[in-house]
Amino acid sequence: MMVRINDNCTGCGRCIVDCISDAIMIKDGRAKAVRPCIACGHCYAICPVKAPVLSGVDMEDVEEINPAAFVDSKALLHTIKGRRSIRKYQERSIEEDKLDLLFEAGRYTATAVNYQDLRFIVVQERLAEFKELIWNGLAEMAKSPEKYPDIERYAGHLKKKAENPADDYLFRNAPAIIFVVTDRPVDAGMAAQNMELAAVAQGLGVMYNGYMVRAANMVPGAAEWLQTMGRPVSACMLAGYPAVTYLRSAPRKEADVIRK
Ligand SMILES: Cc1cc2nc3c(=O)[nH]c(=O)nc-3n(C[C@H](O)[C@H](O)[C@H](O)COP(=O)(O)O)c2cc1C
Structure with missing residues (x-):
């Protein structure tokens, strides 16, 4: 350009x-x-x-930038420490304007060589349809493990589902799933992290779902359904209003830092 x-x-x-x-x-x-x-x-x-x-x-x-209006470091770190992977969600949809803000946060993320080649896909309205596609697809793949060696990873999910069809372990009853599609995983991860912070700032929560990334890429028909246009799903987050409240941060290992 x-x-x-x-x-x-x-x-x-x-x-x-x-x-x-x-x-x-x-x-x-x-x-x-x-x-x-x-x-x-x-x-x-x-x-x-x-x-x-x-x-x-x-x-x-574009918007005029006022550094004095940036979130201060204490508030930022408190938010980062307070965010949690959310595995229990309220039965409540995410409002469109809140989703818009997430995509805005994703869109303004740094990308390698300013590539900006990210597609954000939110599945909320048609989530039941998507779940059916994934569960049926996984069950079908499990019949041919020699053809789909990765299906082994979902043995536990499928077993729970077979025992109790209402078990939603893979989707955690989240009202929405957000996919980041790009062949640049670092760009995807960074965008997802900005989106998570934008979610937390709006009272929402997310959970990165590595199993869903793999499932979206390997279940026949999932990529077409999502409209990934031939590119891989590189990040996935369940999203919604948390049904849990955390009272404190979770303990963490010491930062492994080298200063020279
Ligand atoms: C790339 C990635 C994939 C993840 N995949 C899953 C997953 O499939 N299932 C799950 O329950 N948690 C998943 N997590 C969440 C981690 O387990 C979680 O971040 C970690 O336990 C720390 O908890 P916290 O996020 O609440 O601080 C994933 C996190 C990342 C960054």
Whole structure:
């Protein structure tokens, strides 16, 4: 992508200093894009007169940033310590505006080379249909373990389900599941973490579900149903209103830190 510099430019050069791609130069007292870049948008974010223009994005979608309004470090750390993997949920759907905020938090996450190639899929309305697809798919795969060696991991889930059809161990009765689809697992994990914090900030909770990631990728028909467009599900979180209240943080190992 090539940034365009509009007539507002005063030639202050801030964009040049902050450009990761060395894509901008001063020419005749004004900034000029001289080569394609990764479209990280730093030039626009730093420009006092909004001179850079990026293509393929909504330039009106940015917001003015006030560092004084950032969450303070104590509150942030308290939230991080207070978040828990939620395995019991209230019977209550997540409101659309709350989901929107999660996707906003995911969308603004750093991505390698500014790739931004993440698809967020929320299954809430059609969750019963999805569950049926997964449970039936796993049961079917279990009939051919030689063809699907990973099905062994779900033996316990399937046994519980067979003993008690109401057992929802895999889905934990969560009202929603959020999938992050990308072939870049680090990008997915980071987006998921931002979404978790955005969830907690709204009274919601999540649980990363490694089993569901694997199931979504291996159960025949699941990827098509989810509309992953041929890319892997790289992260998955159950989500909803917690039905439990934690009174304190959980103990953790000491941080393994090396300072040099
Ligand atoms: C990548 C990943 C996959 C996870 N998969 C599962 C899972 O399949 N089932 C589960 O009960 N918890 C899962 N967890 C949650 C962890 O067990 C949990 O984070 C850990 O026990 C610490 O508890 P806390 O998150 O409440 O602090 C997963 C966590 C991560 C980061």
